[in-house]
Amino acid sequence: MKRVGKPVFFIVFVVILFLTYTSVFGIYSENGDLTVTHIKGINDIRWGIDIKGGVEAVFAPDKGIDATEEQMQSVKSIIDLRLVNQNVTDYEIYPDYTNDRITVRFPWKSDEENYDPGEAIKELASTAQLVFREGTSQDGTELLTGKEVKSASARFTQANANSPSQYVISLEFTDEGKKKFADATTNNVGKQISIWMDDTMISAPKVNEPITDGNAIISSDANPFTAESATDLANKINAGALPFSLTIESYGTISPSLGTYALEAMGYAAIAALCFIFLFMCIMYRLPGFVAFIALMGQLSLSLMAVSGYFTVFPSFTMTIPGIAGMILSIGMGVDANIITAERIKDELWTGKTLDGCINNGTKSSLSAIIDGNITIIIVAVILILVFGPANIFSALFGVSTTGLIYAFGYTLLVGVISNFIMGVWASRTMLRSISGLKFLRNKRLYGGKKKS
Amino acid sequence: MRQKFHIDFIKNSKIYFCISILLMLAALIVNIFVIPTRVDIQFTGGTIIKYSYSGKLTEKQISDVAQKATKDTITFTYAENLASSDSNSHLVSLQFMGNKAITVDEQDEVTKALTDAFPKNTFKVEQSTVVDASKGANFFFKCLAAVILAAVLIIAYIGIRFKKIGGVSAGVMAIVALVHDLIIVYFTFAVFNMSLNDNFIAVVLMVLGYSVNDTIVIYDRIRENRRKMGPKATTAEVTNASINQCFPRTIATSITTLAAIGSVLVVSLIYNIDSIISFALPMMIGLVSGCYSSICIAAPLWVMWKNHSDKKKAEKNKKEKEAKSEKKAKKKSAKKPAENAVTKKETKSSKKKPEPEVQEEEEEEEEEEETEETEETEETETAEEEKNSEETAAETED
Secondary structure: OOOOOHHHHHHHHHHHHHHHHHHHHOEEEEEOOEEEEEEOOHHHOEEOHHHHOEEEEEEEEOOOOOOOHHHHHHHHHHHHHHHHHOOOOOOEEEEEOOOOEEEEEEEOOOOOOOOOHHHHHHHHHOOOOEEEEEOOOOOOOEEEEHHHEEEEEEEEEEOOOOOOEEEEEEEEEOHHHHHHHHHHHHHOOOOEEEEEEOOEEEEOOEOOOOOOOOEEEEOOOOOOEOHHHHHHHHHHHHHOOOOOOEEEEEEEEEOHHHHHHHHHHHHHHHHHHHHHHHHHHHHHHHHHHHHHHHHHHHHHHHHHHHHHOOOOOOOOOEEOHHHHHHHHHHHHHHHHHHHHHHHHHHHHHHOOOOHHHHHHHHHHHHHHHHHHHHHHHHHHHHHHHHHHOOOOHHHHHHOOOOOOHHHHHHHHHHHHHHHHHHHHHHHHHHHHHHHOOOHHHOOHHHHOOOOOO | OOOOOOOOOOOOHHHHHHHHHHHHHHHHHHHHHHOOOOEOHHHHOEEEEEEEEEOOOOHHHHHHHHHHOOOOOEEEEEEEOOOOOOOOEEEEEEEEOOOOOOOHHHHHHHHHHHHHHOHHHOOEEEEEEEEOHHHHHHHHHHHHHHHHHHHHHHHHHHHHHHHHHOHHHHHHHHHHHHHHHHHHHHHHHHHOOOOEOHHHHHHHHHHHHHHHHHHHHHHHHHHHHHHHHOOOOOHHHHHHHHHHHHHHHHHHHHHHHHHHHHHHHHHHHHHOOHHHHHHHHHHHHHHHHHHHHHHHHHHHHHHHHHHHHHHHHHHHHHHHHHHHHHHHHHOOOOOHHHHHHHHHHHHHHHHHOOOOOOOOHHHHHHHHHHHHHHHHHOHHHHHHHHHHHHHHHHHHHO
16 A cells, blocks of 8 residues: 555645635735735625526517627627616626627615616616717717618727738718718718717717718827727627617516525535534544545635636636535535445455555445446536537527526535545545544554454 | 345245335325425426515505506415514515516516505515526426436446346336336325425426436446356345345445535525425435335335246246257257356356255256346356456455
8 A cells, every 4th residue: 555644644634724714714814994805715706696686687679670690799799888887897798699688786885875777787778879079079069870871880990001911891871961061061070079878978089180971080109999999889889770679588586685595505505514524434434434524624715716706717707595505415425435445444444454544445435336327427517518508509599598597506516526536535535544544543443343353 | 144134035025115105195195195296397387486575464465456457467475574683574476377477568567556555664675587488398398408408327337237247137227216216206295385496407307316226336336246146046036135234334325415405405494495405304304205115116126026037937948948948869969058057057056055055956057047138248247247256255365
């Protein structure tokens, strides 16, 4: 048997303690009045709308209208704009181009007591009002509206014969728009005209020369467009010219009081489950049981890290109540690996072999059963993620799901299984081999052997 | 060998079958005559609005006002609002009939009617769910596709895994056990009057995954014990021994898993969180069923199947032998592969049992046929295992 050094147990133990502490409480420092987050803890987890309270809505074009992908992009960009205007920044938006649906999910604004989610949804769905005005103030004379814009698109081209190529927004007007725009540009040479979406000014180009052929280009030398910003502006202008209005197909709202209450409940459930498993494992399996519990803490902290964005390389995850349930469930199933191993070690001990040999054989013979037990769970977790996740292979067939709450269940389940392999299998075995090197812990009874060995 | 349990699972199998069948029948009767299955508006489309309000109001007062504000028929459900610190806070859920997705304006009208009629009772929308029927159908088919995909993958996995450990028959039994568990999960939803929703799908998928692995662990042991216990042990004996050896692990794992999901259930019962109750309760029952079905359904059924096919084999074998001996008299050439296998087996058993008794010979031959069958599928595999088994046997003797 490969001997593992005695200090290894303490090193792994301390590492797990550290991970557990930091993943739960995080690490912060005070910098004047600002609290700087170094490592994200439980409090930094982004809770889903079922916990924080919030709104979910699915928008679709009017019945019977088959929108193009560009049109749907315009719809998305206008919803983006409106959410930002409402001061909602923590929102999720999932366009589904195959089925012409846009799902929006955003949390309740914490500072507003009497927030009316219905009003917010209606506002998002309202028809975009695109207006070209004289000057840069909202009271400027209306020059033309979105209806008179045929299309807008982003291009990479030379604005003038002499300038280098850059991203520009090219506008094409309808016949009526062509006339109006010709007048407007003739009257405003050298001045700015502004483009307004609802109550927001999205662009204020300066008119260089009269444009009479109905094709205009917006370019910017001082602050050049990127591919992204040009497309975004083009989308917004197109939104003003959409030939259809949006309907609210499905929506849901949850008040924050129900959610926070549920979160508290799940916290108690997690603590109760942990306490029970600790007692059960220590009584049933003694030393291996205790080691298993340490590993379980490690597993739990790894799961938390995967959710909270502990490592900045992994983005944080929106956690819902089913997600927490999945995490608690994976605690219960996680010790299975340790139970199988501990049972095998017990079996081996009863045949009267040496302790080291038993641990060695026990860990070896149990691995295939552990893998077996986890493969089917992995299959299921992956399917849950695929089906209820925001965008995946199924969305091509069935559209983006409205109820993404179960998605988190699949995610935490999968993360639980993976961290179980790291902690419940690898770390706990290393710890067990190391700790069994300590003299006072070499009594076979501690491993579930017979009274007299 | 340490063995804590000696339960004859095979002998009692009829009792287990009866328990399962009776339970399902009872649930079916309840389902048909008392509590019909409800499908959540997530799938059918529809509207549910949940209001909280404070103070005392009779149920009739509320329903009259709300009903007047809309043309659609509404069903009302009342509950205490435990989430509020105000002990006099209540919840009322309004479900609009006809699976109609109402508009925001229609919802506002109902809310306005309620607040106007009872200005002191602070009516507030706690939760509203409005699903368009086409969206619901879409979601339903997506879930269905997920379950089918999961089932296909898991059956494929069973296929791969059981090729090694029990053959097609064991794989079929594992699937029977799976179906058993899914039926139980379905009836849990029906009998507890919980509507079929995304929680149902999650539980179904979870139980699919969980149930199989108990079954696999047991068949894995059966394979191991088949080698250890020698050809003399009957299928029933081997199976019984295997289940009993796996029993501590199965129980311990089930206890920790159930404790985890059970604490979620208890807490959500105390706190009255519907969405989690309809997740945790069926999950618990599904896990228990998964554990029960692999021990009490899949394994005994497999033994019955095996015994049945062995009997047939034996009869066929007898006839064949008679035919063979007749043929042998005429021609010397017999079926080659069969002969090979028999001779190989004979040398083996003679090794293990130096003095074979004449009386047992008939019985033994039956046994041989049975092991032979599995050998035929992957002869090299078993040959290797036999080597291993001899090695391990030698080890334990030392």
